[in-house]
Amino acid sequence: MAETHSLQDMRQQAAVAAKVFIQRDYTKGTVCQFQTKFPSELETRIDKQQFEETVQTLNNLYAEAEKLGSQSYIEGCLACLTAYTIFLCMETHYEKVLKKIAKYIQEQNDKIYAPRGLLLTDPIERGLRVIEVTIFEDRS
Amino acid sequence: MTSCEYQQIDPQALPTPTPAPPPHHGNDRDKREEPKRPRRKWQVFPGKNRFYCDGRIMVARQSGVLPLTLGLIVITSGLFFIFDCPFLVKHLTSCIPVIGGGLFVFVVITLLQTSLTDPGILPRATPDEAADIEKQIDNTGNASYRPPPRTKEVLINQQVVKLKYCFSCKMFRPPRTSHCSLCDNCVERFDHHCPWVGNCVGKRNYRFFYTFIVSLSFLTAFIFGCVTTHLALRAQGGKGLVFALQESPGRYPFNHKRVLKFLSVFSLISPSSNVPMLSLTQPPTAVELVICFFSVWSILGLSGFHTYLVASNLTTNEDIKGSWSGKSGEGVTNPYSHKNIFINCCSVLCGPMPPSLIDRRGFLPTDESVQTAGAGIELPPLAAKSEINVEVKCLDFAVSCTG
Numbered sequence: 001m002a003e004t005h006s007l008q009d010m011r012q013q014a015a016v017a018a019k020v021f022i023q024r025d026y027t028k029g030t031v032c033q034f035q036t037k038f039p040s041e042l043e044t045r046i047d048k049q050q051f052e053e054t055v056q057t058l059n060n061l062y063a064e065a066e067k068l069g070s071q072s073y074i075e076g077c078l079a080c081l082t083a084y085t086i087f088l089c090m091e092t093h094y095e096k097v098l099k100k101i102a103k104y105i106q107e108q109n110d111k112i113y114a115p116r117g118l119l120l121t122d123p124i125e126r127g128l129r130v131i132e133v134t135i136f137e138d139r140s
Numbered sequence: 141m142t143s144c145e146y147q148q149i150d151p152q153a154l155p156t157p158t159p160a161p162p163p164h165h166g167n168d169r170d171k172r173e174e175p176k177r178p179r180r181k182w183q184v185f186p187g188k189n190r191f192y193c194d195g196r197i198m199v200a201r202q203s204g205v206l207p208l209t210l211g212l213i214v215i216t217s218g219l220f221f222i223f224d225c226p227f228l229v230k231h232l233t234s235c236i237p238v239i240g241g242g243l244f245v246f247v248v249i250t251l252l253q254t255s256l257t258d259p260g261i262l263p264r265a266t267p268d269e270a271a272d273i274e275k276q277i278d279n280t281g282n283a284s285y286r287p288p289p290r291t292k293e294v295l296i297n298q299q300v301v302k303l304k305y306c307f308s309c310k311m312f313r314p315p316r317t318s319h320c321s322l323c324d325n326c327v328e329r330f331d332h333h334c335p336w337v338g339n340c341v342g343k344r345n346y347r348f349f350y351t352f353i354v355s356l357s358f359l360t361a362f363i364f365g366c367v368t369t370h371l372a373l374r375a376q377g378g379k380g381l382v383f384a385l386q387e388s389p390g391r392y393p394f395n396h397k398r399v400l401k402f403l404s405v406f407s408l409i410s411p412s413s414n415v416p417m418l419s420l421t422q423p424p425t426a427v428e429l430v431i432c433f434f435s436v437w438s439i440l441g442l443s444g445f446h447t448y449l450v451a452s453n454l455t456t457n458e459d460i461k462g463s464w465s466g467k468s469g470e471g472v473t474n475p476y477s478h479k480n481i482f483i484n485c486c487s488v489l490c491g492p493m494p495p496s497l498i499d500r501r502g503f504l505p506t507d508e509s510v511q512t513a514g515a516g517i518e519l520p521p522l523a524a525k526s527e528i529n530v531e532v533k534c535l536d537f538a539v540s541c542t543g
Binding site for chain 2: 021073
């Protein structure tokens with residue numbers, strides 16, 4: 001995270017040309033999913049397929065976090081029996097997946113987006129409302 | 141400062157408010173003196189919440205009657221343990237204080253968790269996001285004309301759902317989210333604002349709230365039953381109806397002891413019983429009896445109502461408004477329900493625990509922390525149109541009244 005911040009500070013010295021916001025997709029209900037539609041502002045910067053793959057992977061990771069499966073039920077029942085005090089000591093499944101997501105975004109930024117003058121912001125920093133893509137001015 | 145100036149300013153560097161009061165300079169001085177103590181996000185939180193333990197604990201500004209709730213539970217249980225348990229342990233079984241103690245601890249823990257947990261507050265939109273949304277909405281831009289409520293329609297599981305724009309938080313509210321005017325926050329899966337608990341009940345603390353009211357109904361029913369038994373057993377000591385029945389066991393070939401205990405309850409309500417006399421000799425027990433009698437019906441009713449809501453995956457807000465009951469049209473069904481009672485219950489009560497989105501203990505980036513000295517007012521001035529801020533606030537109030 002500290003790396004990202006120093007990277008961001010560096011980037012702030014490079015002028016921010018624009019910001020694109022990928023909104024949430026509510027067609028499947030209240031689960032966290034983002035729209036995979038490719039924004040027109042990024043057409044000159046990145047491959048449509050590459051971008052859609054990133055968003056789709058993020059969607060899959062969020063779906064995994066919120067999945068109603070046997071693991072989440074066991075966690076829920078155990079929590080209920082202990083009057084939910086285990087939430088104070090244990091890291092929940094959701095939090096573990098959020099860490100995975102943060103790592104994935106960091107990796108994508110380093111490998112794919114930073115060389116193209118773009119920066120993805122982790123949606124959790126925006127309250128899981130949007131994926132913020134910052135477009136920096138093209139120095140070349 | 142006109143609105144044009146605000147639009148030209150880079151949102152990354154928030155401007156300081158023009159009337160620069162001494163506290164602002166004071167904060168700057170503090171920053172210079174203590175550069176190693178950046179501010180935490182809870183210190184600039186725009187909603188009406190109070191934070192303790194450096195942001196670890198949060199409550200709504202209006203704590204409502206939470207002290208009363210806690211007081212009633214503690215006092216009633218305390219009286220029970222002090223005055224009734226010794227008698228009942230001697231005459232019945234020693235399991236009674238154990239069960240009572242377990243229920244009491246459970247109730248208090250779940251009550252505190254309901255009150256002190258973030259209910260699922262959505263952080264407000266950043267200025268960039270708000271500007272982006274404003275661009276997408278078709279706006280006449282006329283300052284004196286009251287803009288129509290902004291809505292967006294989405295299709296969820298083949299059901300049309302309208303998303304409303306929140307003027308306070310500057311974003312389109314996700315489905316099932318509502319803005320609580322008491323806490324001034326948008327809360328996900330908003331159920332209701334509970335004054336007894338002193339907090340909103342939403343996505344993150346609904347399971348705590350449900351467990352609290354169910355365990356509380358067990359506790360009040362248990363105490364009510366024990367207190368009634370206690371009084372009944374004491375009545376047997378006097379020349380009551382029960383004592384007379386006990387004199388002739390031959391007439392009752394079946395388990396007459398159980399029948400006697402059952403009938404002893406009625407002896408309390410018959411006019412010839414010694415209850416008034418007993419109450420005078422056992423005032424704490426009488427107090428418990430009165431409190432439990434009135435609480436047990438209301439709490440049981442509330443538990444039953446919420447069990448129905450859990451089974452059909454509804455919120456109190458939706459149930460009251462009749463969003464999915466078909467009043468507004470035909471073929472309107474709840475799009476969030478899994479159409480199976482068991483799955484609905486599991487998903488609401490045992491589903492994955494979502495994280496808190498407001499990150500109250502996170503640190504503000506250093507450039508933001510210097511400018512947010514005038515806490516709470518940094519967002520509205522950066523909206524595109526400052527001249528309609530008053531109009532916007534009035535409209536927001538109207539919108540929040542309608543939900």
